[in-house]
Amino acid sequence: MALRFIKNSISPIFRVVIPDLPNAKAYLHFVEEKFKGTSKAHASTLIMKLVSTKYDGISRIREHIMMMNDVARKLKGLDMEISDCFLVHFIMTSLPESYEAIKINYNTQKEKWMMNELISMCIHEEERQKLEKPNVAYLMVAGLKKRKKNYVSLGFSISQF
Template identity: 55%
Template sequence: MDKPEKPKDDAADEVKTAYAKWERSNRMSLMIMKSTISLAIRGGIPEKNVAGELFTAKEFLASVEEQFKSTSKANASALIMKMLTTKYNGTSGVREHIMMMNDMAAKLNGMDMAISEGFLVHFIMTSLPAQFGPFKINYNTQKEKWKMSELIAMCVEEEERLKTEKPDFAHAAIESPKQKKINGKGKNKKDDGLGVNKASTSGTKRVFKCNHCKKPGHVRKECTKFRAWLAKKGIPFREDAGKGKKEA
């Protein structure tokens, strides 16, 4: 309520009573609002107008809103970045993932950044992992557009199907291609004990590499640098090194 005009001395009693009630209500409203704001923030919020008069409760609330406009923009930017980077990892459940994305869109709508349901449905589809590939293709080939409720139902059904057919679905959704490459690195290699690394897969051509000079094309016992190093150290060279002891 806007501030009423202060009644004159000869004003009617009803007018004076109404003004007194407004003053009391305004004073209590200001006290309640200020008590909910921390002291560190309250000091940066103006409480008087240019004429030096104290703000009414309505004016003070407008002042608070003005101070936090930039904060709202920052929150909007953070929400947008979160939406762009959020991908379904297969652990929380696809229903929860969609509801979380829907909640972020609703918050943006409250900041005058409306996101249509059709766009949000497409956006959520792009956040699903590669395991949902055939499901996405099926959606893109349909003429009908899904509503949010239909998207949730279809995604939950597809996730249940994937879990039934592929028990390791959640692990596969979490593990990135880079991690898969790292986890599989060196799995099929072994050392033959003679300083030669070779692949265990049948049909793979052996690549000899010296464990001393690290150059390909020969093994350590054939390396001239290795023999020179042994001579320098006073260690006799043995042809049967690495093959174990000979039987007597």
């Protein structure tokens, strides 16, 4: 009964690769051995993502930190646990120069920040940077003669305007 339930929960594409075995324990053991290499490749992909990710400044800082935290959580599920302190340091290195004040603040303090403290500090810094950045709108104005001249060069007649 359990074996039938397990077989039905596995995608038909993968069921073809797995031979019929007498019991659920043997079946699960075979599946584990067959797909062990896949978890190693997945772990390598996750590690490369964690190492190469840098904050782009376009998305929100919270999203960036949560994405890196999620990658670390997935690695923990693959028996490659990353401590919170190490992850905080790692996230700090992924931040651009505009967050240098937070990095200096963190490095000069004796106590280590937890993830929630890092998120709140980075969000505060992000909001501060938005307030400092001026809102600019550029307006271009051309005289009527120049506009008419451009339309004529494009093949339009002046009477159309």
